[in-house]
Amino acid sequence: MTQNNGWSYGGNDGVTDVTRPLQNVNGQASYQPANQQQGQNAYPQAYASPGYTYPQAAAAQVASAQSAPQNTDNNKRYGAGVVLTAALLAALVGGGVGAGVGGGIAASNNSSSSSSSRGSVSSNISNSSTVAGVAETAKKVLPSTVTIMASSGSTSGGGSGVVLDKDGHILTNHHVVTLESSREASTIEVRLSDGTVRTASVVGLDSAADLAVLKINPSGLDLQPITWGDSSKLVSGEAVVALGAPYRRSESVTAGVVSNVNRVQPADAKGQNYIPMIQVDVPINHGNSGGPLVNLKGELVGINAQGQASQDGGTADGMAFSITSNYAKRISSEIIAKGKATHGYLGASVKNSPADTGSGSSKLIPGGVEIASVESNSPAAKAGLRSGDVVIEADGHAVTKSDELNGTVRAAAAGSDLKLKIKRGSSTHDITVTLGDADSQK
Structure with a gap:
């Protein structure tokens, strides 16, 4: 059980499922x-x-x-x-x-x-x-x-x-x-x-x-x-x-x-x-x-x-x-x-990315969240995102936690373009994702 800004979270080892309307970083809120x-x-x-x-x-x-x-x-x-x-x-x-x-x-x-x-x-x-x-x-x-x-x-x-x-x-x-x-x-x-x-x-x-x-x-x-x-x-x-x-x-x-x-x-x-x-x-x-x-x-x-x-x-x-x-x-x-508003849909699960400290332990990378999985035929897949990619920026803003990326995606309208900067191995790439509609995934 972890604490985040006054909320208690528990559950699913820190993976956020963005294939559905975005979930909290470390599972459901208690x-x-x-x-x-x-x-x-x-x-x-x-x-x-x-x-x-x-x-x-x-x-x-x-x-x-x-x-x-x-x-x-x-x-x-x-x-x-x-x-x-x-x-x-x-x-x-x-x-x-x-x-x-x-x-x-x-x-x-x-x-x-x-x-x-x-x-x-x-x-x-x-x-x-x-x-x-x-x-x-x-x-x-x-x-x-x-x-x-x-x-x-x-x-x-x-x-x-x-x-x-x-x-x-x-x-x-x-x-x-x-x-x-x-x-x-x-x-x-x-x-x-x-x-x-x-x-x-x-x-x-x-x-x-x-x-x-x-x-x-x-x-x-x-x-x-x-x-x-x-x-x-x-x-x-x-x-x-x-x-x-x-x-x-x-x-x-x-x-x-x-x-x-x-x-x-x-x-x-x-x-x-x-x-x-x-x-x-x-x-x-x-x-x-x-x-x-x-x-x-x-x-x-x-x-x-x-x-x-x-x-x-x-x-x-x-x-x-x-x-x-x-x-x-x-x-x-x-x-x-x-009569209603739309919300962006990425179609990927993300998690806070651990970095090897060299001592057998890990810590969060001070800049970036890892793509855990990409849903087939989703906006993320169509844009070329892959499992293991680390997102370091979204629309020009640094990304350090899963909820920051989630919030950016949800703040955008369905059909809008989201510009991501990612690390893939030792290289850095700029990727533009045309977001889907989160409500259509319910």
Whole structure:
């Protein structure tokens, strides 16, 4: 049994089967879901502790922030009651509240309202000019940020989302609107920044990407679409801002910096699909799931998705993950156009490649994953990949672990070209693979 980024893996000697939708590096993830009980919302142990504190004292307040007006037409206010069930989650936990790894905003049938905290800012940034930039950024992006409530029977949860266009399309996480199941919740509502609440329909779900596109009726609404940014241009240390509704505190703002721009994380607790993410030190809590991560220009660079669980079952300070905007843009655009998105398929099994140390032991090569096998007539076979080849780069990025290659393949659309640099014996080769469709292999 090995540990990888908070996930426990066991099983099949480190071989990843990429002939099917991509699996985790060292086998299936060992995961104990939150204990769901009828009439209760299930929450991971990591967030169930009564001693948990919200992000530290605000470093700034959004300029000219005002309380959101009440929506008298809908007259809907989110309940303040929260029922917690203790369950072990020794893994990554989603930034939503509800069931298991994700969910979103906790909600019971209690109809009492929680106070509005529009524009409140918590920041890991101390530079005064940057803090001022955070406030201006938040003022710009809050109108594009929404709160999402989902319910199915006695189970409810929710999270955050972003307005994509004037037509009423909303982007959020898959786990927010499915309450950690494989189906959409029976009722989904979207609360806009002006307090308006609209029922939403599901345009498309993508569990492999942990993304979902909703649609609300735009009639009579002054929707403010988010501006897309280019996540590939982010650099470590760059200031970023997360917006959303942690613990029902809608329109909350936290800020920090990019810790790493090239992480690959499991999309769900099963660890079967890996997706490209940005690691940040921004506080991302339950209810932030699906909300925007933006740069100081107010451009969307990520969709907040996960926090990191600590060894004691709590949450690791200063470590959270957002799905890259470039990936989210492709997935959401395909869903809006076709109702579903595609994912790349390589058709090879890969494993972390051991190197002989000369002492009878082995260690991982600090750059490269080995092709364990190639499926007949697959994209990998057609491109000339062979068993024993060591992939050292994918689309110009160094590959050191199996999940990095898996994430790159899954991030690409079916039919797109993937450029690989491989070592074969003592020689190096450049190979271009035209990827197949992973969904067709299920």
